[in-house]
Amino acid sequence: MEETARLTETASGIRVITEEVPLDRSVALGLWVRTGSRDETPAQAGVSHFLEHLPFKGTANYSAIGISERFDGLGAAFNAATGKETTHLHARFLDEHTGEVFDLMGEMLLESTFPDIDSEREVVLEEIAMYEDEPSDRVHDYLADAIFGDTPLGRRILGRAEVIAGIPVPDIAEYHRSRYTAENIVVAAAGNVDHDRIVALAETLKPDHNGDRIAPDPVQPLPGGRLEFAVKDTEQYHICFGAPGINRADDRRFALSVLDSILGGLSSSRRCHAMASPSRSSSVAR
Secondary structure, eight states: OOOOEEEEEOTTSOEEEEEEOTTOSEEEEEEEESOOGGGOOGGGTTHHHHHHHGGGGBBSSOBHHHHHHHHHHTTOEEEEEEOSSOEEEEEEEEGGGHHHHHHHHHHHHHOBOOTTHHHHHHHHHHHHHHHTTOHHHHHHHHHHHHHHOSSGGGSOTTOOHHHHHHOOHHHHHHHHHHHSOGGGEEEEEEESOOHHHHHHHHTTOOOSOOOOOOOOOOOOOOSSOOOOOOOOOOSOOEEOOOOOOOOTTOTTHHHHHHHHHHHHOSTTSHHHHHHOOSSOOOEEOO
C-alpha cells in the first residue's frame, strides 16, 4: 500500500503531519500543543485544562458567540481536549473550508484575549464538582495516585479547585506564552488534504515566544503495591487495576490492546460475563 502520511517541520519548528484520503470530501484537523497536566507544578494544577476552555471565549476578532456562529456557518464540528501530555483543538468539516477553519483555530489557539475569565472559572469549578460525582471516571484518579503518588502523573488533569478559583490572569497568560510555542505545536490533518497547503497554513501561525521543545521529566512509579479505596453511596463497584506497562512504540501494544478488551472491555468482555449479577450490576474501569 502506498504510504500517504507525510511529516514536515517548518522553519519556526512547527511539525505538520498529514494523511491524504483523496476519495473523502471531509477533513479532520487538530492543532496540538505538547503541554498537559504532567507539566504543571502544584500551584498550576489544572491550568492546562483551564487554558483549553479559554480559546472558545473570544479573540480580538471574534466573541464567544462569533466563534460558534463561524464554525456553524462552515458546517464544522469542533471541540478541544486536555490530557496529561497534550492540549489540542480539533474540528471536522468539508474540504472546501480548510483554510477558513485553520485560520479560526489558529487564532483561537494563539490569540485568545481571555475575556469573561471569571465566568469561565465557575464553569471549570462546576466541572470539577460534577467529576466528583462520576465514580467511573474518578476511579482512574485513585489508580494514578496509587501508582505515582504526589507527582504530576499522579494528579488529575482537571486540577485543584483552589488553583482554578485563585490563579491570576497574568500567570495564565505566562503559562500560555511559555508553553504554546512553535517548537511544541503539532498540526495534524487527515482526509482530502494537500500536505503542502497545510504546511503553508502552519507557517502563518506566529506564537509570541520561541523556546525549547518540551521534554517531560521522567516519573517513576512508587515502589511496591498500593491499594486505594474510596467509599461512595452508589449502586456499582468500580474497580481499577494498574501496573507499569510497555512503551507506546512497543509492538506488543497490539496484543495488550486485545487483552485489555478481554479483561476490561464493555458488555462483550469476559469480565462482564463473569461478574454480572441479577441483583447488582458491576463495572470495572480500565
